[in-house]
Amino acid sequence: MDNWSVVVLSGGTGGAKLARGMLDVVGAERLTVVANTGDDIEIYGGYVSPDPDLVSFWLADRIDARGWGLDGDSFTVMNTLRTLGEEIWFNLGDQDLAIALKRAQALAQGQTLSEAHLELSARLGVRAAVLPMSDRPVRTRVLADGHWWTLQEFLIKARGQGEIEGVQFRGAREAGAAPAVLAAIAAADVIVIGPSNPVISIGPMLAVEELRDALTASRAPVIAVSPIVGGAVLKGPTAAFMAHRGVEVSARGLATLYGGVIDALVTDEPLDTDGLTLPTLRTDLLMDGAESRARLARDTLEFAKSVAATPTIE
Amino acid sequence: MDNWSVVVLSGGTGGAKLARGMLDVVGAERLTVVANTGDDIEIYGGYVSPDPDLVSFWLADRIDARGWGLDGDSFTVMNTLRTLGEEIWFNLGDQDLAIALKRAQALAQGQTLSEAHLELSARLGVRAAVLPMSDRPVRTRVLADGHWWTLQEFLIKARGQGEIEGVQFRGAREAGAAPAVLAAIAAADVIVIGPSNPVISIGPMLAVEELRDALTASRAPVIAVSPIVGGAVLKGPTAAFMAHRGVEVSARGLATLYGGVIDALVTDEPLDTDGLTLPTLRTDLLMDGAESRARLARDTLEFAKSVAATPTIE
Numbered sequence: 001m002d003n004w005s006v007v008v009l010s011g012g013t014g015g016a017k018l019a020r021g022m023l024d025v026v027g028a029e030r031l032t033v034v035a036n037t038g039d040d041i042e043i044y045g046g047y048v049s050p051d052p053d054l055v056s057f058w059l060a061d062r063i064d065a066r067g068w069g070l071d072g073d074s075f076t077v078m079n080t081l082r083t084l085g086e087e088i089w090f091n092l093g094d095q096d097l098a099i100a101l102k103r104a105q106a107l108a109q110g111q112t113l114s115e116a117h118l119e120l121s122a123r124l125g126v127r128a129a130v131l132p133m134s135d136r137p138v139r140t141r142v143l144a145d146g147h148w149w150t151l152q153e154f155l156i157k158a159r160g161q162g163e164i165e166g167v168q169f170r171g172a173r174e175a176g177a178a179p180a181v182l183a184a185i186a187a188a189d190v191i192v193i194g195p196s197n198p199v200i201s202i203g204p205m206l207a208v209e210e211l212r213d214a215l216t217a218s219r220a221p222v223i224a225v226s227p228i229v230g231g232a233v234l235k236g237p238t239a240a241f242m243a244h245r246g247v248e249v250s251a252r253g254l255a256t257l258y259g260g261v262i263d264a265l266v267t268d269e270p271l272d273t274d275g276l277t278l279p280t281l282r283t284d285l286l287m288d289g290a291e292s293r294a295r296l297a298r299d300t301l302e303f304a305k306s307v308a309a310t311p312t313i314e
Numbered sequence: 315m316d317n318w319s320v321v322v323l324s325g326g327t328g329g330a331k332l333a334r335g336m337l338d339v340v341g342a343e344r345l346t347v348v349a350n351t352g353d354d355i356e357i358y359g360g361y362v363s364p365d366p367d368l369v370s371f372w373l374a375d376r377i378d379a380r381g382w383g384l385d386g387d388s389f390t391v392m393n394t395l396r397t398l399g400e401e402i403w404f405n406l407g408d409q410d411l412a413i414a415l416k417r418a419q420a421l422a423q424g425q426t427l428s429e430a431h432l433e434l435s436a437r438l439g440v441r442a443a444v445l446p447m448s449d450r451p452v453r454t455r456v457l458a459d460g461h462w463w464t465l466q467e468f469l470i471k472a473r474g475q476g477e478i479e480g481v482q483f484r485g486a487r488e489a490g491a492a493p494a495v496l497a498a499i500a501a502a503d504v505i506v507i508g509p510s511n512p513v514i515s516i517g518p519m520l521a522v523e524e525l526r527d528a529l530t531a532s533r534a535p536v537i538a539v540s541p542i543v544g545g546a547v548l549k550g551p552t553a554a555f556m557a558h559r560g561v562e563v564s565a566r567g568l569a570t571l572y573g574g575v576i577d578a579l580v581t582d583e584p585l586d587t588d589g590l591t592l593p594t595l596r597t598d599l600l601m602d603g604a605e606s607r608a609r610l611a612r613d614t615l616e617f618a619k620s621v622a623a624t625p626t627i628e
Contacts, residue, residue, distance in 0.1 A: 044415050045359015049496055074390050080412035084437045098394035101358050106398075123398045
């Protein structure tokens with residue numbers, strides 16, 4: 001297991017924490033994290049890539065205690081913008097802004113999103129590969145209360161409230177996966193879908209056909225780790241999005257959403273094979289510290305090994 | 315004199331200091347400062363307007379002791395950009411950056427440069443009107459050592475060194491003056507050209523035909539205050555630019571550059587009427603504190619009053 005190449009698909013916090021656990025277990029050389037870019041936003045002259053950055057901050061042990069942004073960052077620019085009459089709905093620390101400005105400049109100079117993020121991530125001290133899912137724009141839009149929101153606006157301005165009437169991943173059809181993403185998936189010994197929102201964090205990746213095809217074509221087992229912990233979702237409006245997609249908030253609902261992609265599932269729910277034909281590992285999903293993150297990563301990899309050794313139930 | 319409406323044409327520090335003195339003498343309601351925009355630069359996702367901002371910082375008593383930028387500003391964004399591998403040649407404080415980002419946003423939303431700057435300036439606490447000379451782009455370019463530099467690059471990267479072989483004010487021909495500038499000049503009782511570099515700070519304004527025409531058409535006396543103090547220029551490469559224009563570094567050289575525009579001249583040079591037919595006030599030009607700034611402003615206005623009462627020598 002120690003020499004396995006691992007790919008983790010990640011949205012925000014849940015996937016990032018599991019990726020941090022994987023880093024302890026397999027080391028930076030064997031870890032690739034593919035992160036959702038559907039939340040990306042161009043603002044304040046910069047290009048903000050919330051999920052790839054969150055993953056990098058976690059892997060660099062630079063995540064702030066508030067759960068987002070860089071540890072100990074200041075907010076002078078945003079505070080000044082407020083005094084200049086700007087209503088700040090998207091808060092960004094000064095160092096975070098510098099990252100966004102640098103990324104925008106790199107893109108303007110012709111770098112791909114992957115190249116720009118790999119360089120930024122390395123400068124932050126990350127040795128694992130953190131890759132945006134695509135080099136081309138994919139933008140998640142949420143229809144709620146009759147209004148199409150960008151994802152950040154929906155989560156922040158609308159506080160994730162309101163009945164969800166539609167979800168779009170604009171650009172996904174034409175996007176294609178980043179070349180390094182396809183290479184990492186082709187070379188992977190195990191692929192883990194992190195415990196992120198299956199609709200708006202993992203969904204954009206599965207909507208990129210080339211990425212989805214690479215997952216299904218891969219010889220490596222694809223294992224989803226459920227974001228549902230103790231029957232509830234710890235962070236964000238996952239339940240509402242699963243309800244919108246017409247599935248229950250459970251491992252079974254997750255298996256339906258990931259149908260045709262995953263080979264097995266990690267959940268803390270009581271085993272209930274009724275209608276669930278996938279191999280399932282039942283384990284504690286709470287990641288409240290370095291030890292529990294590494295334990296879940298290790299359990300997931302050991303389970304993946306057993307899945308890989310067994311013919312998949314089709 | 316207390317109820318005179320005053321327009322000051324200003325580049326950077328010299329003009330800004332005199333404008334600050336004028337504020338003490340005539341008050342905010344009667345003071346309009348027209349500032350050079352030939353140095354404007356789009357960078358870090360923002361729109362930086364060095365001269366208008368410098369004037370506003372001076373009028374708001376917010377200028378930092380270093381001579382540029384806002385007092386007590388931090389540099390987190392620039393320092394972070396450096397750690398991300400960016401070579402920072404144009405330094406900008408965090409609050410200064412916020413101003414630039416806000417201005418870029420206002421322009422993107424369709425505000426004119428004048429509107430954007432008036433709002434920013436008011437938010438900083440400036441009650442006098444500080445106006446960019448034009449709402450359209452004028453960009454100063456300097457040819458030195460065979461290379462055309464933007465003005466900021468020439469001053470910072472090339473340290474203002476190298477023989478000056480050419481100066482261009484790109485866009486000046488098509489620019490037109492900002493409407494508020496023309497209104498202020500038409501209503502002025504006195505127009506003062508501040509002690510700024512006559513070629514690259516005042517020159518761009520005189521290259522805007524509509525602004526130049528307004529100055530010559532104005533019934534108000536136009537008085538230039540010399541930037542040459544004690545035979546030398548206190549700040550920046552003024553001497554080299556005057557040499558490039560083929561005039562000596564003296565009140566006489568200044569009178570040549572401003573020929574057809576000014577009615578009188580304030581200088582600290584010994585009177586030498588040889589070839590200089592303009593009314594001239596000889597006084598101390600050093601502005602090293604609030605008192606000397608106000609004194610020079612008052613002397614200039616009193617002199618302007620005497621000039622206004624006397625038919626101009628043609």
